[in-house]
Amino acid sequence: MNIVHAMLDGLEQAKVLDRIADPLAAVVARAVKPRTIRNVLSGTAIGHHLHPMLIVVPSGAWSMGSFLDLTGGKDSRKAADILVIVGILSAVPTAVAGLHDWSDTQKEERRVGIVHAAGNSLALTLYTASAVARAKDRRALGVLLGLGGLGAMLFSAFLGGHLSYANGVNVNRTAWHEAPTDWTRVASDADVVEGGRHTVRTNGVPILLLRHEGKLTAMDSVCNHLGGPLEEGTIEDGCITCPWHQSMFRLDDGKNYRGPAAVPQPVYETRVTADGFIELRQPAS
Numbered sequence: 001m002n003i004v005h006a007m008l009d010g011l012e013q014a015k016v017l018d019r020i021a022d023p024l025a026a027v028v029a030r031a032v033k034p035r036t037i038r039n040v041l042s043g044t045a046i047g048h049h050l051h052p053m054l055i056v057v058p059s060g061a062w063s064m065g066s067f068l069d070l071t072g073g074k075d076s077r078k079a080a081d082i083l084v085i086v087g088i089l090s091a092v093p094t095a096v097a098g099l100h101d102w103s104d105t106q107k108e109e110r111r112v113g114i115v116h117a118a119g120n121s122l123a124l125t126l127y128t129a130s131a132v133a134r135a136k137d138r139r140a141l142g143v144l145l146g147l148g149g150l151g152a153m154l155f156s157a158f159l160g161g162h163l164s165y166a167n168g169v170n171v172n173r174t175a176w177h178e179a180p181t182d183w184t185r186v187a188s189d190a191d192v193v194e195g196g197r198h199t200v201r202t203n204g205v206p207i208l209l210l211r212h213e214g215k216l217t218a219m220d221s222v223c224n225h226l227g228g229p230l231e232e233g234t235i236e237d238g239c240i241t242c243p244w245h246q247s248m249f250r251l252d253d254g255k256n257y258r259g260p261a262a263v264p265q266p267v268y269e270t271r272v273t274a275d276g277f278i279e280l281r282q283p284a285s
């Protein structure tokens, strides 16, 4: 095991972090519970996760600010100072969206996530101190503090990448699911009763069949947010609610009515044959 893997493994197994992370995550989860807040912070409202979009503003502003500090002459000082302030202002909504996402994680991801947040908080603190030093004309100190902030931000970005690419946080859990493109028989129509749940598997894709108010739905049963079991979800207002973090998907088209799921849930075309069997297929894209 190399030193990077050892460090990441140590963080993931550091149960001592749970003492801070678990109560904090519970507070954040309560604060983001209203549907409107959920939909904005998760990116449901725009159809894309918000946090990874916002990250580019503070990281770009701060890294370019430090780049100008090191390579620009006197003429670029004002631009560097502005970039530091842009980074500070944009770091706040970025952190809020990140806290929202983090509150849905568990165990290893939650531990790495809280260190990721601590690194970003340190970067914000150092860049704020840098801005103050610059305003007081203590340029050398301001540049030095900025470089410290850049280091903290890069370490934190490394952990953020680990969360996404290694731990799979916010990766669409249905991204590789494809039902057959031809009509495929999957169940007897008599097995799918009003209000019941019937799970089948075709092409390796687990599919939830259900009948609500007489209408048949075939929906991917793995919640695209973090993999929750939709067959255990509750149905109301024409939507199914995931039991893990309460994402709501419309039964007729899979649209995500409530986050944290940022993308719609796959729904498949169905038909009932004359001899009483349900067939489904991947909708034509």
Ligand code: FES
Pocket: 104, 223, 224, 225, 226, 227, 228, 242, 243, 244, 245, 246, 247, 259, 260, 261
């Ligand atoms: S797994 Fe999070 S809402 Fe379904």
